Amino acid sequence: MSDEQVRLAELRDEIDQIDQKLMELISARATCAQEVAHVKTTANPGQDVFFYRPEREAQVLRRIKEQNPGPLSGEEMARLFREIMSACLALEKPMHIAFLGPVGTFTQAAALKHFGHSVISVPLPAIDAVFREVESGAAHYGVVPVENSTEGMINHTLDMFMSSPLKICGEVQLRIHHHLLVSPKHKDQEITRIYSHQQSFAQCRQWLDTHRYGIERVTVSSNAEAARRAGAEPGSAAIAGDMAAELYGLEKLANSIEDRPDNTTRFLIIGREEVPASGHDKTSILVSMRNKPGALYQLLEPFHRHGLSLTRIETRPSPSGTWAYVFYIDFEGHMEGDQVCKVLAEVEDEAVELKRLGSYPIGVL
Incomplete structure (x- = not known):
């Protein structure tokens, strides 16, 4: 064996040992989370126990970012711990998270960014439906958009708070990257129409006027619906994000076509208890x-x-x-x-x- 092969073998053995230690530590953390659930349930028999603690998770993630030694960035390390915490919490009680659907929207991406991928995400057709789902107790929390850095406030969300008893329990910001998507089956055909949500059209107006001027723009209820239609209709394209592209098997004709590179949407987490x-x-x-x-x-x-x-x-x-x-x-x-x-x-x-x-x-x- 060459010196390179010997050194690589040593490093791979070291990685295997570290992986074993990581598994043992993550398992120990999961066992601890189960014990937390047992303590809470025993202390509150017959009551609806809240296992998710927004303030506690925020404190943990902040500490991870502050104490992270590298070489991974603090943001990347916090994302890893976000998923570990999500999986451990699911052992206590899987949470149902309502979001403005359908599946594949930026709101779902925001929900998974905030709660991790171990929750049960529930798509709903309208913002008021998300509020009702949480108010009824059918969902533990809801995720709704409240403002975009380019287009301003989402008025429907603000108006719902006037009559709803729900509380704001958290916030999450999501960088919004729009792509021009087509079906691989139809990518050689001329595009005659583009589907998207009205907000996305507004956020990509300059790019569309420059690169796709004169093509019919058809407004639909969500970017995920736009992606679904583009996947089924020859001569159609959609403006949507990565999640919708993956869900409907679409290819990118153009990446990140939003007019402002810092395009960000803020989402609110709504629930029934104060934090x-x-x-x-x-x-x-x-x-x-x-x-x-x-x-x-x-x-x-x-x-x-x-x-x-x-x-x-x-x-x-x-x-x-x-x-x-x-x-x-x-x-x-x-x-x-x-x-x-x-x-x-x-x-x-x-x-x-x-x-x-x-x-x-x-x-x-």
Whole structure:
């Protein structure tokens, strides 16, 4: 054997030994997770026990990223632990996660990024259906889009919070890469129509005007539906992501055709329980103010005075009357914090109504 072959054999033996140790440690972690489930179930007989702890998982993933020695990046290491934690949690009780479907959408990709691949994902046809599924208890959590860095807020999601009792339990940001996809069976045919969701058309408008000007653009309910149609219809293409391409066996005619390379969509995790503080949190509220001069100033001034950073403020028409408005506000901090409590008390004094949508960990992955 050459020196190279000898050294490679030594390294492969070392990798095998490390793999054995990894399996033993992961198995020990899984056994510990089972014991956690047993302790919780024993302490709360006959009750609906929540095994998933959003604040605890956020703390673990942050610690992994901070203490990661390399050479893998902190993000990559955290993703590996995300899947280990997902598999261990499934031993306790597999979670049902409702998402805006169908299968293959970016919302499903966001759900799997946040919860890992060991959950049972449940596609639903509309945002309000996701809310109902979680409210009824048929799903443990739901995942819905709330804003895109290019196209702004998803108004349907904001409006659902006005009447829903659900809480925001987390957030996840997903880089959105759109591809022009065709079926391998039809790739040599001339493209006469392109299917996609209206948001995707808007996010790829400049590219389409430059490279596919004049081709019919057909709006459908989701990018996954666009991919399905493109796979079945000669002369058709779809704008969709990697998950839809893989699901429907499509090939990429063009990669990453979004107009902005930083195109990102933020998704919210909705659930039935409030989340304790994780140490790096965000709070969301809905506020209805009296229609009078200086109302917006009175709403925002306490945040400035107490040093709370606003990350989003959005206005929506109030369902209670014409020309009345509700403010959707995101800010850093947790409702358990002293400064946040003081600000919310002052806002409540001036507001017609204040609805606390929830405090939750700022997205780690």
